[in-house]
Every structure is written in C-alpha cells, then in structure tokens.
Amino acid sequence: MVKENIITQEIYRDDRWLIIKPLTFEASLKYGCNTKWCTSSKKYPLHFYEYSNEGILIYIIERKTNIKWAVYWEMLDGKKSEMSWWNSEDKRIDSIQTSIPEYIMGIVKRELFTEPKPNYHYLNDSEIKRHEHLIAEIAELEESNEYHTLPDIETNTDGVWPGYTSTNTFKYDSNNIVHHEMYHRAVSTTLKNYIDGTLELDD
Numbered sequence: 001m002v003k004e005n006i007i008t009q010e011i012y013r014d015d016r017w018l019i020i021k022p023l024t025f026e027a028s029l030k031y032g033c034n035t036k037w038c039t040s041s042k043k044y045p046l047h048f049y050e051y052s053n054e055g056i057l058i059y060i061i062e063r064k065t066n067i068k069w070a071v072y073w074e075m076l077d078g079k080k081s082e083m084s085w086w087n088s089e090d091k092r093i094d095s096i097q098t099s100i101p102e103y104i105m106g107i108v109k110r111e112l113f114t115e116p117k118p119n120y121h122y123l124n125d126s127e128i129k130r131h132e133h134l135i136a137e138i139a140e141l142e143e144s145n146e147y148h149t150l151p152d153i154e155t156n157t158d159g160v161w162p163g164y165t166s167t168n169t170f171k172y173d174s175n176n177i178v179h180h181e182m183y184h185r186a187v188s189t190t191l192k193n194y195i196d197g198t199l200e201l202d203d
Helices: 025-031 046-054 102-114 125-144 177-196
Strands: 006-013 017-022 055-062 067-076 079-087 147-153 164-171
Touching: 006 025, 006 102, 017 025, 017 102, 025 046, 046 055, 046 067, 046 125, 055 079, 055 102, 067 102
Parallel strands: none
Antiparallel strands: 006 017, 017 055, 055 067, 067 079, 147 164
16 A cells, blocks of 8 residues: 555455554554554654564554554564564553454464565665665764763653653763664654655665
C-alpha cells in the first residue's frame, strides 16, 4: 500500500482488524499514532530503522476502538531470536494479555513463523538511502567528540515525544546512554528536512 510515502505490507484487513508491517518511517508514524512505541516516535527516527533491520515488526490494530499492539521478533545473524509483545503504552506484555481473538492471533503467528526476512529487506531504495544518510550524520557527530546539550525528555500520551523543558550538559560519549539520546535528536532535524523536501541526498 503506497500513499504519501506511507508504505506497508498489509497482512490482513477486515471490518474490525488491521495487521500491517510498516515499511517507511511515515507508515510507522501513522499506524503507531497514539502509542508510546519508540518505532513511532517523531523525535527518534533511527529506532524505526534499527528495529526494521534487526527483526520482524508487526502492528495489530483493532479498528473500531483504535487499540493497538506491536509484536517484534528479533533476528540475530539471520536467525530468529527473542519475540516480544507490546501494548500502546510501550509496556512489554504476554500475548495472552491482549484481547486479540484466536483467528487474528493465528494470522499473526503464521506471518511470524513463515517470514524468513526482517522488515528491512522490504524497504525501498529511497528509504534505505534515508537510513544511510542518518547513519552518516551520526558518524560525523561521533568524530567531533564535542560537548553537546542534552535536553530532559518529557513524554506525553499521544505517542509523540515532543517538547523539552530544561537542559543539562554532558560529554558526547558513544559508550554512554547519553550518546544515544543526543544523536537521535541531532539527526531528526536532517530527516525532517529531507521529508519536507528542503534537503537533497547525493546519489
């Protein structure tokens, strides 16, 4: 399904249920809206690409209530490893804690067990180029090894992690968790400019 760069692999749809794999960052934002999933955060786009690269990511949506669940099967060296289920609050749960009916759960499990490739395998060339550009931005920041400002993070309940209220200064260190928070914020502006059409990537 393609619309305004909202690309998904639609696994199943009926009047009540929708099961998809998000194959662009915009698709993950749309179908993960009103959740706290890191893969649907506007401020941290790399999470979407990292999860797509390292496993199978599926969103299950009850259309009438807009209740959502995500299931992720991590893949290590091409082999399926750990499977995890997440509610819309981004809390890890057991699959039996969902209200997903047996026939929908069967469709999800069939997709998980028969799919040999991570989601990244199905991303188009443009989406992969966007990811590579973000990686390049991170490398430049790591090489600079300068001091940067890290804002305090304040999450809200609509699935977007917006505004920051205060700042603290830390050294940019790739071995520190501070590093991860900072570079996601730094490169998100680059991604936004690309989406808005104000930034062109080299071939």
